[in-house]
Amino acid sequence: MVKTAGIIIIGDEILSGKIQDSNSHFMVKELRLHGIDVRRISVIPDDVKEIANEVREFSERFDYVFTSGGIGPTHDDVTIEGIAKAFDVKITLNKVIKKFLYKRFGKHLTSEQLKIAKVPEGAELIKNGTVKFPIILFRNVYILPGIPEFLEKKFFVIEKLFDEPPFLLKKIYIKEYEPEIAPYLNQMVKRHKDVKIGSYPVVGNRDYYVMVTLESKDDKSLNLALNDILQKIPRRKVFKVEG
Amino acid sequence: MVKTAGIIIIGDEILSGKIQDSNSHFMVKELRLHGIDVRRISVIPDDVKEIANEVREFSERFDYVFTSGGIGPTHDDVTIEGIAKAFDVKITLNKVIKKFLYKRFGKHLTSEQLKIAKVPEGAELIKNGTVKFPIILFRNVYILPGIPEFLEKKFFVIEKLFDEPPFLLKKIYIKEYEPEIAPYLNQMVKRHKDVKIGSYPVVGNRDYYVMVTLESKDDKSLNLALNDILQKIPRRKVFKVEG
Numbered sequence: 001m002v003k004t005a006g007i008i009i010i011g012d013e014i015l016s017g018k019i020q021d022s023n024s025h026f027m028v029k030e031l032r033l034h035g036i037d038v039r040r041i042s043v044i045p046d047d048v049k050e051i052a053n054e055v056r057e058f059s060e061r062f063d064y065v066f067t068s069g070g071i072g073p074t075h076d077d078v079t080i081e082g083i084a085k086a087f088d089v090k091i092t093l094n095k096v097i098k099k100f101l102y103k104r105f106g107k108h109l110t111s112e113q114l115k116i117a118k119v120p121e122g123a124e125l126i127k128n129g130t131v132k133f134p135i136i137l138f139r140n141v142y143i144l145p146g147i148p149e150f151l152e153k154k155f156f157v158i159e160k161l162f163d164e165p166p167f168l169l170k171k172i173y174i175k176e177y178e179p180e181i182a183p184y185l186n187q188m189v190k191r192h193k194d195v196k197i198g199s200y201p202v203v204g205n206r207d208y209y210v211m212v213t214l215e216s217k218d219d220k221s222l223n224l225a226l227n228d229i230l231q232k233i234p235r236r237k238v239f240k241v242e243g
Numbered sequence: 244m245v246k247t248a249g250i251i252i253i254g255d256e257i258l259s260g261k262i263q264d265s266n267s268h269f270m271v272k273e274l275r276l277h278g279i280d281v282r283r284i285s286v287i288p289d290d291v292k293e294i295a296n297e298v299r300e301f302s303e304r305f306d307y308v309f310t311s312g313g314i315g316p317t318h319d320d321v322t323i324e325g326i327a328k329a330f331d332v333k334i335t336l337n338k339v340i341k342k343f344l345y346k347r348f349g350k351h352l353t354s355e356q357l358k359i360a361k362v363p364e365g366a367e368l369i370k371n372g373t374v375k376f377p378i379i380l381f382r383n384v385y386i387l388p389g390i391p392e393f394l395e396k397k398f399f400v401i402e403k404l405f406d407e408p409p410f411l412l413k414k415i416y417i418k419e420y421e422p423e424i425a426p427y428l429n430q431m432v433k434r435h436k437d438v439k440i441g442s443y444p445v446v447g448n449r450d451y452y453v454m455v456t457l458e459s460k461d462d463k464s465l466n467l468a469l470n471d472i473l474q475k476i477p478r479r480k481v482f483k484v485e486g
Binding site for chain 2: 012013014017020021022025028031037038039042043044072073074075076110111112113147149167169178179182183185196198199201203204
């Protein structure tokens with residue numbers, strides 16, 4: 001069975017258009033390389049109840065959940081509270097993180113800074129030399145920061161823990177309009193059920209008008225489908241094949 | 244009451260990382276200018292049942308729903324089917340769209356092309372000289388294409404129909420780390436309840452380390468909060484104020 005994941009982007013800054021989310025695209029691409037199928041991405045507000053509901057639902061539906069954002073020291077950082085509420089556990093001050101903060105800030109440590117040592121009771125810490133601050137894991141929920149530079153560093157640590165067969169991808173760039181190729185693509189979909197076939201029109205390119213994608217974890221099935229499709233398209237209409 | 248919206252991005256191509264969604268950020272920014280508060284963005288697969296569930300829930304929760312993607316002629320375009328299922332209505336061939344297609348393709352019209360004339364029974368069409376193909380509206384659900392060039396053209400037509408007081412936004416760029424300003428920001432949040440205050444750390448900028456945002460539909464409240472915050476920060480630490 002293919003392992004599944006859901007991504008929850010927490011942040012009013014995305015929902016109000018102040019910042020464009022790039023974290024979900026980054027994570028999706030990385031997870032795909034590790035053979036994990038992302039089934040859903042949600043962008044939700046910095047709201048305890050909404051976070052709790054979404055995290056609970058995602059945690060039940062998917063093998064892995066990744067949250068991004070809302071774990072800083074300010075008033076609008078309520079992700080930890082939301083996750084604790086999702087599983088009806090308390091919030092505790094984690095000793096390891098507290099120690100780390102004392103080491104860094106000494107007696108200048110403020111109560112706001114100390115907020116980032118708070119975790120849902122029962123959380124695990126993933127430590128690794130490449131990240132200063134440990135990664136917080138609660139059950140199947142990886143709690144990640146919203147700042148892309150920090151998220152990416154932490155994600156590279158986590159993804160090493162996954163070891164699924166990767167998805168294999170082929171792309172065919174075709175100089176033909178989608179409605180023209182739709183009839184035989186529809187046939188191909190029926191014939192190659194173990195290959196995921198996608199069709200994406202491209203606007204403003206002179207060399208190709210549609211990108212057709214084929215995906216599978218099985219190399220043999222993938223090549224069978226690829227050859228079958230290529231036989232149906234006149235050679236001069238195939239701009240290139242990738243993968 | 245502020246009008247709310249939800250955005251549903253439909254597409255396996257986003258969930259598999261082949262294409263990065265830019266449509267939601269575009270729509271969020273535009274809706275904000277028209278005073279509409281986007282409360283949630285979902286990215287879901289090309290799956291009839293998932294589309295139906297998400298559209299039904301969004302339609303009940305928000306004033307407006309925007310779907311993007313899955314309305315082309317290929318097998319993976321199942322958005323119309325999903326929306327019909329959401330509201331338990333049939334799918335019909337729309338006469339106006341059918342006529343438009345006949346005019347364009349004549350007797351070369353294929354059954355795949357004719358698929359894009361299918362709408363949930365009871366759908367309305369929004370026509371406008373600036374878009375070739377009409378925009379399909381079903382109850383409070385605007386059904387939009389996934390291709391950004393087409394979506395944007397259609398969205399500019401729709402948004403003219405909204406007439407809410409806009410959100411006003413101020414940004415303060417501060418050369419100070421977030422934990423340092425967190426204590427008085429938390430005070431400000433309590434004091435200015437009708438202004439939405441956000442705090443976003445910035446990495447890799449020498450001029451400022453945090454962007455603080457203030458938002459309100461009321462100009463007077465906004466300026467009161469802005470001045471209050473500015474009084475708390477030493478002038479040399481304020482890099483710039485925008486808005």
